[in-house]
Amino acid sequence: MNNPPLARRLGDTIHVSPLLHKVVQMSGCSGDCIGEWLLKCAVGRGASHYERGFPIELPPDHPELGDEELAVALCLGQHSYNSTFIRAAAQLLSSPTTDPVRLARLAVMERVEPVLLHVAGVAARFAPDAQPWAYLLRHLPKRLPCPPDALPHWSRFVSQTGVTAFGGGPDIKWLRRRESDR
Numbered sequence: 751m752n753n754p755p756l757a758r759r760l761g762d763t764i765h766v767s768p769l770l771h772k773v774v775q776m777s778g779c780s781g782d783c784i785g786e787w788l789l790k791c792a793v794g795r796g797a798s799h800y801e802r803g804f805p806i807e808l809p810p811d812h813p814e815l816g817d818e819e820l821a822v823a824l825c826l827g828q829h830s831y832n833s834t835f836i837r838a839a840a841q842l843l844s845s846p847t848t849d850p851v852r853l854a855r856l857a858v859m860e861r862v863e864p865v866l867l868h869v870a871g872v873a874a875r876f877a878p879d880a881q882p883w884a885y886l887l888r889h890l891p892k893r894l895p896c897p898p899d900a901l902p903h904w905s906r907f908v909s910q911t912g913v914t915a916f917g918g919g920p921d922i923k924w925l926r927r928r929e930s931d932r
Contacts (some may be wrong), residue, residue: 757827759900760864764827769860773823776812783808788824789838795820796845796927797838799909805911817842825862833902840869840907843882845927854889861894864896865921872904877924 757764774780779787789797790804791811815823821839829835843853857866866886873883910922 753831755827756825756829756831756863756865759831760827760894760896761818761900762827762861762864762894765861767826767828769819769823769856769858770826770828771814772819776815777809779809782830785824785829785832785835788820789835791815791820792824792838792842795842796929797841798928799841799925800834800838816852817847818849818856822856822860822862822866825865826860827862833906834900836865836869837906840873841867841925842927843869844873844877844880844924847879847929848882850885850889853882854911857886857890858893861893863890863892864894865901866890867892868896868901869907872907873924875904875913876908876922880924880926895903 753759755764763801770784773784773788777784777787786804787808789800790808791799793804794811795817820845820908824835824839824842853866857863867890870886870890873880874887908922908924909918
């Protein structure tokens with residue numbers, strides 16, 4: 751059974767996305783292949799928490815697709831709901847190289863504000879000064895209220911260790927992008 755599109759899960763309509771059109775043309779993929787290709791590209795660019803084997807027939811990454819575009823494309827309402835896409839987008843964007851102004855503009859244009867505001871709200875708890883999340887909380891419009899269980903739980907955006915035998919509590923860290931020498 752297929753998951754419903756993310757937009758339906760959020761109580762939104764699916765809009766015609768110019769970014770998705772660009773991604774389809776760049777990648778040569780369509781349907782479910784698009785999401786897998788985007789995820790593969792995000793992992794290759796530093797969303798290392800979601801590293802796994804990808805089908806060899808997936809095309810290579812296209813560096814002319816910006817990181818902000820790649821992450822927003824992972825959050826588009828057209829995709830069948832897949833929490834890994836949202837979580838990989840969050841890790842990819844958790845980087846000092848992310849342009850928060852460009853990201854906010856893309857989020858509004860592609861109607862992914864509810865998704866990014868959800869992530870930003872979680873980031874505010876565990877990495878309150880982290881960019882681009884603090885910027886998005888201040889600058890993104892709250893276009894649509896997000897149903898409580900529509901998006902991944904806060905624990906899916908962090909790494910955490912358990913309580914230790916020495917009385918220490920859990921160590922919770924916001925998942926950040928693995929920076930490379932790209």
